[in-house]
Amino acid sequence: MEFRALLLLILPGFLFVEPGFGQRGDMDISEANNKLIKNLQDKLKDIERQQNDVDALEARLNETVDELTRQKDELKTLKKENEDLQMRLNASEGEIDKLKESRGKAAPQIAFSASLANFGEIYRGPCTDKTLVFKRIFSNTGNAYDQNTGIFTAPVNGLYYFSFSTYGYNTHIMGAVLMKNTVRQISTYDFPSVDGTDSSSNAVVLQLAADDEVYMELWDNGRVYDNLNGHTTFSGFLLFPV
Structure with missing residues (x-):
């Protein structure tokens, strides 16, 4: 342009x-x-x-x-x-x-189950040494339960599940206490009564550190009974490490 x-x-x-x-x-x-x-x-x-x-x-x-x-x-x-x-x-x-x-680091396999009598019939208590030693071993994976002392020793830190059952006659207090390092946790209990026999059970989840000890004790003046039918038992297992 x-x-x-x-x-x-x-x-x-x-x-x-x-x-x-x-x-x-x-x-x-x-x-x-x-x-x-x-x-x-x-x-x-x-x-x-x-x-x-x-x-x-x-x-x-x-x-x-x-x-x-x-x-x-x-x-x-x-x-x-x-x-x-x-x-x-x-x-x-x-x-x-x-x-x-x-x-790769799988949780250790820890589980046990036992009853009081490993033969015949047994009455336990009243006694000064109130720790119940469960002699008849059904399972003891990991060998954390000692059948000579009745004590379960935690091998690792973790959450553990415990259950127990007790059986006895009406002549004495029937029941037991689950102990953690000498401290009472849960229990079963029945006082003498007109009925012939008593039975009870209980369970708990406990957080344990390695080497914590868990075991069963009789009540003062208490008594439990067991035979090969497994009326009085103690069981536990590791849920998972923490």
């Missing part, structure tokens, strides 16, 4: 015919001017086409820049998402490693 304006300013100079020239000279100049004007018009059209091509190229270039900017933004977003995924993957791998470690 600027070139066209410049051409419009130049053309009048070429079209001007000085006075005094002959008629043939005027015709030659007119033809030359027409040729020049046509040549300039052709060049102007060519320049306009080139300008249009440049404008189209600039538009495509701008579109390309916009597309590159959009792709750059998407790349940043994908990079951030990839970083988040990598963090979650690392966290998951850490949890898997912990599970593998915990599975």
Whole structure:
């Protein structure tokens, strides 16, 4: 467009015919001017086409820049998402490693069950040494229960489940107390009555540290009875370490 304006300013100079020239000279100049004007018009059209091509190229270039900017933004977003995924993957791998470690370090297998009498019939109590020693061993996985002393010694820190049952006759107090390191925890109890026999049971979950001791004691002046039917029993096992 600027070139066209410049051409419009130049053309009048070429079209001007000085006075005094002959008629043939005027015709030659007119033809030359027409040729020049046509040549300039052709060049102007060519320049306009080139300008249009440049404008189209600039538009495509701008579109390309916009597309590159959009792709750059998407790349940043994908990079951030990839970083988040990598963090979650690392966290998951850490949890898997912990599970593998915990599975590799399986909890010790600790469980026992015993009854008071390992033969015949037995009456225990009243007596000064009130600790009940359960002699008939049904199971003792881990060997944490000592059948010579009646004491269960915790091998590891953990939560443990204990249960016991007692049986006796109406001539004495019937029952026993579950002890943890000389401290009473739970018990069974029945005083002398007109009924012939009494039986009872109880259970508890205790948190123990390694080397804590758990055992059963008679009540003062108490008595329990057992035979091979297993009326008076003591059992326990590790639920899980802590």
